Amino acid sequence: MSKTRRAFALTAVATLGLTMSATALAQAGRDYVYVVGSSTVYPFATVVAERFGRGSEFKTPKIEATGSGGGLKLFCDGVGVDYPDIANSSRAIKQSEVDSCAANGVTEIVEVKIGYDGIVFANAIGGETMSLSRADLFLALAKEVPGEADGQLVANPHTTWADVNPDLPAIKIEVLGPPPTSGTRDAFVELAMEGGCKATPWIAALKKADKNRYKAICHTIREDGAFVEAGENDNLIVQKLQANPNAFGIFGFSFLDQNMEKVKGSLIDGVAPTFDAIADGQYPVSRPLYFYAKKAHVDVIPGLRGYLREFTSERAWGEEGYLSDRGLIPMPDAERGEVAAAVRDLTPLAIAAE
Amino acid sequence: MMNTDRTTRQKVEAGLPRRRRKEFTFKVLGIFATAVGILFLGMFFASLIGEGASAFRQTYLQLDIELSEEILAPDGELDLAYADFDGLVRTALRRELPDVSGRQERRELYRIVSIGASYQVRDLVAGNPDLVGTTQTLWVPASSTVDMLIKGNIDANVDEALRPISNKQIAWVETLREAGRLDTRFNTALFTNGDSREPELAGIKGAVMGSLYMLMVTMVLSFPIGVAAAIYLEEFAPRNRWSDLIEVNINNLAAVPSIVFGLLGLAVFINWAALPRSAPLVGGLVLTLLTLPVIIIASRAAIKAVPPSIREAALGLGASQTQVVFHHVLPLAMPGMLTGAIIGMSRALGESAPLLMIGMVAFIVDVPGSFTDPATALPVQIFLWADSPERAFAERTSAAIIVLLGFLLVMNLAAVILRKRLERKW
Numbered sequence: 028m029s030k031t032r033r034a035f036a037l038t039a040v041a042t043l044g045l046t047m048s049a050t051a052l053a054q055a056g057r058d059y060v061y062v063v064g065s066s067t068v069y070p071f072a073t074v075v076a077e078r079f080g081r082g083s084e085f086k087t088p089k090i091e092a093t094g095s096g097g098g099l100k101l102f103c104d105g106v107g108v109d110y111p112d113i114a115n116s117s118r119a120i121k122q123s124e125v126d127s128c129a130a131n132g133v134t135e136i137v138e139v140k141i142g143y144d145g146i147v148f149a150n151a152i153g154g155e156t157m158s159l160s161r162a163d164l165f166l167a168l169a170k171e172v173p174g175e176a177d178g179q180l181v182a183n184p185h186t187t188w189a190d191v192n193p194d195l196p197a198i199k200i201e202v203l204g205p206p207p208t209s210g211t212r213d214a215f216v217e218l219a220m221e222g223g224c225k226a227t228p229w230i231a232a233l234k235k236a237d238k239n240r241y242k243a244i245c246h247t248i249r250e251d252g253a254f255v256e257a258g259e260n261d262n263l264i265v266q267k268l269q270a271n272p273n274a275f276g277i278f279g280f281s282f283l284d285q286n287m288e289k290v291k292g293s294l295i296d297g298v299a300p301t302f303d304a305i306a307d308g309q310y311p312v313s314r315p316l317y318f319y320a321k322k323a324h325v326d327v328i329p330g331l332r333g334y335l336r337e338f339t340s341e342r343a344w345g346e347e348g349y350l351s352d353r354g355l356i357p358m359p360d361a362e363r364g365e366v367a368a369a370v371r372d373l374t375p376l377a378i379a380a381e
Numbered sequence: 382m383m384n385t386d387r388t389t390r391q392k393v394e395a396g397l398p399r400r401r402r403k404e405f406t407f408k409v410l411g412i413f414a415t416a417v418g419i420l421f422l423g424m425f426f427a428s429l430i431g432e433g434a435s436a437f438r439q440t441y442l443q444l445d446i447e448l449s450e451e452i453l454a455p456d457g458e459l460d461l462a463y464a465d466f467d468g469l470v471r472t473a474l475r476r477e478l479p480d481v482s483g484r485q486e487r488r489e490l491y492r493i494v495s496i497g498a499s500y501q502v503r504d505l506v507a508g509n510p511d512l513v514g515t516t517q518t519l520w521v522p523a524s525s526t527v528d529m530l531i532k533g534n535i536d537a538n539v540d541e542a543l544r545p546i547s548n549k550q551i552a553w554v555e556t557l558r559e560a561g562r563l564d565t566r567f568n569t570a571l572f573t574n575g576d577s578r579e580p581e582l583a584g585i586k587g588a589v590m591g592s593l594y595m596l597m598v599t600m601v602l603s604f605p606i607g608v609a610a611a612i613y614l615e616e617f618a619p620r621n622r623w624s625d626l627i628e629v630n631i632n633n634l635a636a637v638p639s640i641v642f643g644l645l646g647l648a649v650f651i652n653w654a655a656l657p658r659s660a661p662l663v664g665g666l667v668l669t670l671l672t673l674p675v676i677i678i679a680s681r682a683a684i685k686a687v688p689p690s691i692r693e694a695a696l697g698l699g700a701s702q703t704q705v706v707f708h709h710v711l712p713l714a715m716p717g718m719l720t721g722a723i724i725g726m727s728r729a730l731g732e733s734a735p736l737l738m739i740g741m742v743a744f745i746v747d748v749p750g751s752f753t754d755p756a757t758a759l760p761v762q763i764f765l766w767a768d769s770p771e772r773a774f775a776e777r778t779s780a781a782i783i784v785l786l787g788f789l790l791v792m793n794l795a796a797v798i799l800r801k802r803l804e805r806k807w
Contacts, residue, residue, distance in 0.1 A: 262775070288544050
């Protein structure tokens, strides 16, 4: 009996000791860079982190894909080793986030724009090649579309692409896209749908008069089965497109780039989603990608300065850098130069907390 | 009498075909149901192995790499951090294929070899600096596109613009193959490396170690706590409304979706106890919460199965309640408890949802070396690879699933063997 009992007692003590030593360790510090944020920036940030980790004496940064909003929230929670050093984001930081950062003592934030990402509207390689305008996309995918009279909205009656625009083929509208939690969805809604939505004059006029209603009209995607939320896994969308040549999918350019022989991107406003068209801004559905760094952590967290330098080096984000191989569209030379200089000097964000 | 006898028999005989028919139908349905199950399992394994088997092999290129002193140590001093190992690999590649000219063409050429080649050369030089100045013949990993081409996952017959590898690159690969400088070998990197964004360098060691650390924490905590709770509830606790309430709650806990435990872990272990995010320690604590109900329920069942005669005999010989439990009941119930613990562990090994909340779904290259280092787990690694755009990750995802299933199989087998070996018939 005493043996078994002693074993129990020992385990209990060991457990307690383990927990306590871990707590002590956690407070001691952190010897790696901790990055959170957007799952769109994740594929690029991870490549930089790995090259940096292997090429320097520092540990490889840890990168969590939490989504842009979730990442900025963690980032703004405070200053210290328990909080992330960098937040990746597929959109610019909001005023409300700057304020909440400031409330927690995170005052000096360095904004780093890293390049552009295109969002493609693609179908299987064997399917029809489509040339769509943003207005077509809006009319095909919005929950409610403008009716006969000004100010009137009707539930989206379009079932085929020909209903939307007689020039398009009479194929049933079937679109697979990311869920509302995704940054890709946000960007698609803002850049493609809103762009098409504004083509209707009375809705464009609403933007000033009633911003909430304007957003509700332009940003709400139909829920009658024509648009299917396919989850965050873009590989899955590509597979489904292959199985159904009439279906279209919405995903990031890097997935199109990797699956060129399976899927093709539709032309939007007459421009095909190619590397060059996104780089020079002709392709309308593209967005800048960012990350935000805490100035207070530089030179406190080992490797943070080096990681910033690696990310903003020509071999990473340059015209022929390794990030462009992964589908990140580089910024023009002059802009890269400016951002790199700002990172070197750790120039904090211009917008201040209110 | 005879008359009624006959009628009973006639009645039975009249009903027999119907009963036999029913029996036959039921048998057919049963066979059909089993067959459907086996079919789906077969499809699952066939697709998994069909997709993943090729990931256990990897294409390598043989290069004669001249560790030239001018490139590695231009000022006579070797500095590993800044030495141009890429340059060495590229020079070797150019020497192998001398008719490649022009900047654009060279860039294409460099893409057939993995960046892992430079790391390999660096590690070689770091391990033995005396090699500088010599020429070493090395097998270095080919890039994942070449690997995909060799494995037939890229169709060389489709239009050049539609595939990730150019005609020139295919020709170079062919030249190397004819010269005997290309070979597919066992993919050791898959088992010795941590995660990587280069498919040809990505491995599951980091995830396996993370899972191992977590399971150690889970085992050390949940087994003793679970067994102690089971013994108390079964042998000592008074039977009243409170013990009923506790029992109902334990059974309910076993059915709570695992993500809920993740949220609890985030609130208690990370936000309140200030334990580090992404650490196997926290993962293990969360999985402990998850496996505790399973272990308690299994242990209670094992204790219940010990016949009362044994308890009564011990009590009759003057043993105290505690002595009865620890001398007789516990040893006899141990096999059942251990089986329950292993089943609980294998459930914990397959969990990924609760780990999402505590930051273990992350890109972590370094293999964790302690309970507080950032780590992922095997199911999380599968999730991350399944979402990667690079094509070569598809087969590696399946390979990682095969490894995970292998671990689960071993654990469940251990549970079965333990039960068979130690089980007692009363």
